[in-house]
Amino acid sequence: MEHTHPNYGLTKSQEEQYAEETFVDPLPRAVLRSNSFMLLDGEWRFALDTDDTGILKSWHLGHQYEHTANWPGSIEDHMEKAKIHTDSGWRDKIVAWYEREFPLPELENGNGHPHSLLQLTFGACGYETRVWLNGILLRTIEGEEMHVGEYTSFSYELDPSMLRPVNRLTVRIADTMDAEIPRGKQESHVYKRGGIWYQTYTGAVRSIWLETVERNRLRSRVGVVSSIEDNLIRFNFTTRIHDPGRYTLRLKIYYRKQSENEPVVVDEFPFFLEAGEKRQRVVVEIPNAKLWSPEEPNLYRLKAELIDADGYSAEIETHFGIRKIESRGAWVYLNNKKIYLDGILYQPAAATYEEIKKHMFAMKRLGCNLVRIHIAGVDPRIYKLADRLGMLLWVEVPSPHSSTQRSRAAHRDELMRMLVLIGTHPSVVIWSLYNEDWGAQDIATNPDTRQYIMDMYHYLQLAYPQFLVVDNDGWQHISYEGRLKTDLFTVHLYTPEITRWREMLDSLVNGQLEGVAAFPLVVGDPFFYRKQVPLIVSEWGGFGFADYGGPNDDEARTEQIRLYKEELRKRLIAGDVYTQATNIEDERNGLLEWNGDLKVPEGLLNSSGGVENIEQGTRNEE
Numbered sequence: 001m002e003h004t005h006p007n008y009g010l011t012k013s014q015e016e017q018y019a020e021e022t023f024v025d026p027l028p029r030a031v032l033r034s035n036s037f038m039l040l041d042g043e044w045r046f047a048l049d050t051d052d053t054g055i056l057k058s059w060h061l062g063h064q065y066e067h068t069a070n071w072p073g074s075i076e077d078h079m080e081k082a083k084i085h086t087d088s089g090w091r092d093k094i095v096a097w098y099e100r101e102f103p104l105p106e107l108e109n110g111n112g113h114p115h116s117l118l119q120l121t122f123g124a125c126g127y128e129t130r131v132w133l134n135g136i137l138l139r140t141i142e143g144e145e146m147h148v149g150e151y152t153s154f155s156y157e158l159d160p161s162m163l164r165p166v167n168r169l170t171v172r173i174a175d176t177m178d179a180e181i182p183r184g185k186q187e188s189h190v191y192k193r194g195g196i197w198y199q200t201y202t203g204a205v206r207s208i209w210l211e212t213v214e215r216n217r218l219r220s221r222v223g224v225v226s227s228i229e230d231n232l233i234r235f236n237f238t239t240r241i242h243d244p245g246r247y248t249l250r251l252k253i254y255y256r257k258q259s260e261n262e263p264v265v266v267d268e269f270p271f272f273l274e275a276g277e278k279r280q281r282v283v284v285e286i287p288n289a290k291l292w293s294p295e296e297p298n299l300y301r302l303k304a305e306l307i308d309a310d311g312y313s314a315e316i317e318t319h320f321g322i323r324k325i326e327s328r329g330a331w332v333y334l335n336n337k338k339i340y341l342d343g344i345l346y347q348p349a350a351a352t353y354e355e356i357k358k359h360m361f362a363m364k365r366l367g368c369n370l371v372r373i374h375i376a377g378v379d380p381r382i383y384k385l386a387d388r389l390g391m392l393l394w395v396e397v398p399s400p401h402s403s404t405q406r407s408r409a410a411h412r413d414e415l416m417r418m419l420v421l422i423g424t425h426p427s428v429v430i431w432s433l434y435n436e437d438w439g440a441q442d443i444a445t446n447p448d449t450r451q452y453i454m455d456m457y458h459y460l461q462l463a464y465p466q467f468l469v470v471d472n473d474g475w476q477h478i479s480y481e482g483r484l485k486t487d488l489f490t491v492h493l494y495t496p497e498i499t500r501w502r503e504m505l506d507s508l509v510n511g512q513l514e515g516v517a518a519f520p521l522v523v524g525d526p527f528f529y530r531k532q533v534p535l536i537v538s539e540w541g542g543f544g545f546a547d548y549g550g551p552n553d554d555e556a557r558t559e560q561i562r563l564y565k566e567e568l569r570k571r572l573i574a575g576d577v578y579t580q581a582t583n584i585e586d587e588r589n590g591l592l593e594w595n596g597d598l599k600v601p602e603g604l605l606n607s608s609g610g611v612e613n614i615e616q617g618t619r620n621e622e
Contacts, residue, residue: 027123027209028124028207029153029220030422030425031317034315035211035213037209037212038102038209038210040210041208043068043100044070044071044204046069046078046097047097048084048094049097049172061135063097069204072206074200074202074205075096092177093176096203097173101167102169104167118213119158120156120209120210121208121209123206123209124205125206127148127150127173127202128146129173130145130146130172132169132170140156148413150175150183150205151377151417152417152421171204175200179407180407181410182397182410182411185375189401190401193585196547198349213314215242216247216314217306217316219237220421221421221423223464224424228289228291228322228324228335228336231288233285234283236279237249237282238277239273239306240277241276244272245308247273247308251267251269251282251284251302252266252302252303253265253266253303255290256298257298265286286300291321292387292390293323293390294391294392295390297426298321299319299321300320300322302320304316319387321387323429327487329531329532331574340574341536341575342606343369343575344366344372346359346363346371346582347580353381356381358596359582360382360385360386360389361389362581362592362597363592364391365603366598366604369390370577371392372538372577373393374435375432375438377398380421383427387426392427393425393428395418395430396473397411397414397433399411399440401438403439408452411439412452419464429467431467433456433469433471436475437474437475444523450478450524453478457485468487468488470486471486473492474490474491474518474538475519476520477490477521477523481525483527489529489533489534490538491508491516492540493539493540494579496543496548496549505573506571509571536577537568537573537577538577539577540579542589543560543589545588548579554600565605
């Protein structure tokens, strides 16, 4: 069996090259459009609605705002800068209003082009968002008067009759400490700020922009599934149609590094489209396809055109990679080769995209080939960056904090919103549904909770086979009739004692399910581990955080990490994730500074020799 050899370092010159050539698009999205846009970031008028009477008092028709705030930014930041203190201290509910004017952008043909319209897009905002244009309530493309969610983008098509030479945009944002809504590690009524729980970060958290789009077009949602054995790529597109009729989907694919401008593939697909939205799958063959991996992050560029019967073309552009990820026996396989996952836990919190870039480069220099983005919504440009750098990503749904029918519905909605916007990226290889049963606390006793998680696991297996899926990361994985409903058998192990560390790892690889982690590793039906699923120690270390113990000194911490990694490599374990990349609030266990400087030596987390050394080590132990 052929193996991959980890070589995950990144020199400073390479980092500067990536920084120069990457991500000139200032918009937080995966898909590019050859159109004009107007960023509405900057200074907005701002006011808190402490009694939640703004709608009743028609603030959208006119209101005297007491403060200003810079968009994007959180309500919490805006309150602090404006020195606003409420009686409740934002312990239950917060409502904020934002307003600004913008001039009418010039469209083709004097704002009267028959093929174009204006679209307003929020990169992310919430948890509840209502928007008025010139006092008129807008509906999202999906028909929502109130958008619910905080981590993904949403858009409005603007009716030309509503537009004026100068337009007033009003936004109302509301959030609560409700434990039933997705919130990740932000505090709630269940988990209070402190320790591993963070301050809320809500509101106008990502850019907002106005752009011209075609009436009949492809939406900014492209899914990619590879069949590397056949050189076949399955694309999933979403069409948005106002004028029913016959259309042709034309795809042009270019190898990103090629010097000539000729596509490697051109293909066309004719079909009839009704008004509204429709998802469409098409399959394309790429001869002699170059595969994507951390060592060789080969990318292709896709130009997709939707052409109407008169020949008018609406185009989007994105990049994609061709790769295959599998859980097979005791190992993870990338492109049919065993790979050891050298991971690190990353909690970006309120990091800007420029800060995220520095962190990603630093994690690459640490020797990681995997970053686990911990139950947080992030700027989607992080996925584009990982695609270019050759960094595997483990993505998680921000979890609710209580287990109810309503929390499961909110969790599912958040998962679906994330999936349609992340399906393009070869870097995204693993999804977690839950973490340490937060939002699924009754997983061991409630069949409804287990059934929901199993249903989502099976759905992802069928609809998104390009990902590995973890049911509940850390412990209490679901067994149904003796089969785990997870692609990876993940465990969180924390101890500052090396002797106890060896004991925990030995118990784990020997199939002991209780007394290893904080909770039993499996719930539901009996399960018997016989090396039939990869073992991943998906959290460990945390040295420097008071609750986890271990050394605070960087030199001593480095030596402790080396010792712990050596023990991992001696055993039949397929990967590990060190906790964590940066310091966040009370968690003072980061290996890099906020500016991206490393506190420990480069390559510290790299398992040199990968699975070959591990397999040899386990044979020697035997």
